[in-house]
């Protein structure tokens with residue numbers, strides 16, 4: 001009997017997962033023997049989750065993250081972002097999707113070295129169609145939030161590693177992406193920088209940001225609410241770290257609103 005027939009309120013529909021992968025496969029084919037980096041991965045990430053992907057070097061963690069962000073193409077399997085099938089997308093459609101809905105931070109920040117901090121953060125907003133004023137306002141808000149007020153006119157090379165990673169975070173978050181992907185975001189930082197990145201990721205997560213983070217660092221992983229152990233291209237373990245799933249309306253509606 002349904003809830004309705006029983007007289008109770010109908011169950012709320014499950015929000016679409018932010019990420020859903022089925023049988024995702026990627027083999028790198030270079031000079032030598034092919035490397036089966038991702039071997040048939042099934043994965044669902046729900047709105048508001050903070051998922052850490054850990055595992056030994058070469059396990060395929062970064063490749064998996066790159067597939068989810070459309071930075072590499074799978075050879076097989078299917079992938080949905082916010083309910084939309086994306087593994088068939090060509091680069092131009094991926095670029096639009098990433099701009100609007102997926103923020104990415106890398107170990108080595110990847111800031112544009114000849115643009116100021118302010119321009120690095122505003123650029124993705126402008127590319128996504130924000131007005132110059134809206135881009136400036138979002139940039140100012142984020143830089144203040146990330147403790148970078150007063151550094152707007154600095155060039156990336158004048159900043160510490162920790163500061164550069166905070167600018168990279170601001171750039172990744174400026175379009176309020178439904179999904180934040182982070183590949184070893186503290187991998188090149190000292191312990192102070194690591195703590196800072198961890199604190200900021202946790203804060204954004206508390207506000208509903210969905211995050212998938214690749215990390216070697218057990219302390220980083222322990223900030224997540226779900227830890228996936230990746231081994232030899234497959235998910236070896238998938239553990240919830242208590243606290244359950246968190247859902248915040250912003251993340252859900254944003255991802256369901258994906259339009260091109």
Ligand SMILES: Nc1ncnc2c1ncn2[C@@H]1O[C@H](COP(=O)(O)OP(=O)(O)OP(=O)(O)O)[C@@H](O)[C@H]1O
Pocket residue numbers: 028029030035036037055056057058059060061062063064
């Ligand atoms: N572009 C590429 N061409 C060829 N082989 C690749 C390429 N990218 C990754 N690989 C290989 O695929 C395997 C998985 O690499 P990947 O970087 O995804 O692993 P990882 O778990 O993230 O490792 P690490 O923690 O060391 O970064 C490794 O054997 C790696 O050498």
